[in-house]
Amino acid sequence: MTKADELATDKKDEDGAALPIEVVYQENICFWERAWNMCKVPYTQLPDLSYIPRIADELNKVGAKRILDLGCGSGWLAVYLARQGFEVVGVDVSAQAINLANTWAKQEDLKISFDVGDASQLQYQAGSFDAVVANSIFEHFPIKQAQQLTDKVHLMLKDGGVFVGCFDKVGGGPGEYYSLEDGTHVYTDKARKGMMLRRYSLEELQDLFKDFKAMSNDEVDGGSIFLVANK
Ligand SMILES: C[S@@+](CC[C@H](N)C(=O)[O-])C[C@H]1O[C@@H](n2cnc3c(N)ncnc32)[C@H](O)[C@@H]1O
Structure with missing residues (x-):
């Protein structure tokens, strides 16, 4: 990996150097x-997404029992x-998201294990999940980090396991941002300052998941x- 690979291109620090990734x-x-x-309180409704029942269908197709919800937010999919x-098991980098998720699960008396954790540092054992689900989370990683995450997902899955995810059509709309070398937007406007957003093409997703036996x-x-x- 070259030094340039590690650097954000358009964003400069005070000395004019690009910020490290x-x-x-x-x-x-x-x-x-x-x-x-x-x-401050969990929003205890499922989002209005057409594909929600299909997630459970895909898990049932492979007889999945133990599931990791990656970037679970306040927990709707885990619930x-x-x-x-x-x-x-739900994992998210935000401690407050996990607080909200735990509160919701407790309200429904559901036994869900929620962990605070960074997707780049996951400590789950190899082969410890039948399925990994991820809704609207890969879009917040540049392609190199997304590849590392996909490789980790592959490792955490049992043989015969399944990944089910949704990748949003993001990146349009108003907002101020600069771009990393791979095209990931990094927002600078007040409301979204620091948020990374990347719209994945189908070709990029096929490449990310190339080590899997099958992809649809x-x-x-x-x-x-x-x-x-x-x-
Ligand atoms: C668009 S939200 C999606 C949340 C949830 N999956 C849903 O469908 O509502 C993206 C989530 O990714 C989480 N996230 C962002 N960076 C992360 C990281 N490095 N590791 C783990 N989670 C992260 C955020 O805290 C947020 O909850």
Whole structure:
């Protein structure tokens, strides 16, 4: 890896040097903690997404029992799956998101294990999940970090396990941002300062999941990509 690979291109520090990706990555994490801290009580409704029942269908197809919800936020998908009897672990980098998720699960008397953790530092054992689900989370990583995460997902899955994810059609709309070398936007406006956002093309997703035995996908909800990858 060249030094340039590690650097954000357009963003300069006071001496005119590009910011190391580690700094940009941490700023994204700070953005999410700030965003979740604005939310004091859990919003205990499922989002209006057409593909929600398909997630459980895909898990049932492979007989999955133990599921990891990656970047679980305040826990709607973990709660939805736990209601149906799946054993769910949810992980998110935001402590406040995990507080909200725990509060919601407690209200419904659901046994879900929620962990605060950075996706780049996951400590779960190899082969310890039948399935990994990820809704609207890869979009917040540059491609190199997304590849590392996909490799980790592959490792954490049992043979025969499945990844089910949705990748949003993001990146349009108003906002001020600069771009990393791979095209990831890093927002600078007050509301979203530090948030990274990247719209993945189908070709990029096929490349990210190339180590899986099979991959299928289709377009949902106005252009998002619903993706299933079998190990
Ligand atoms: C768009 S939200 C999606 C949350 C949830 N999956 C959903 O569908 O509502 C992105 C989530 O990724 C989490 N996140 C961002 N960076 C992360 C990281 N480095 N490690 C783990 N989670 C992260 C955020 O805290 C946030 O909850």
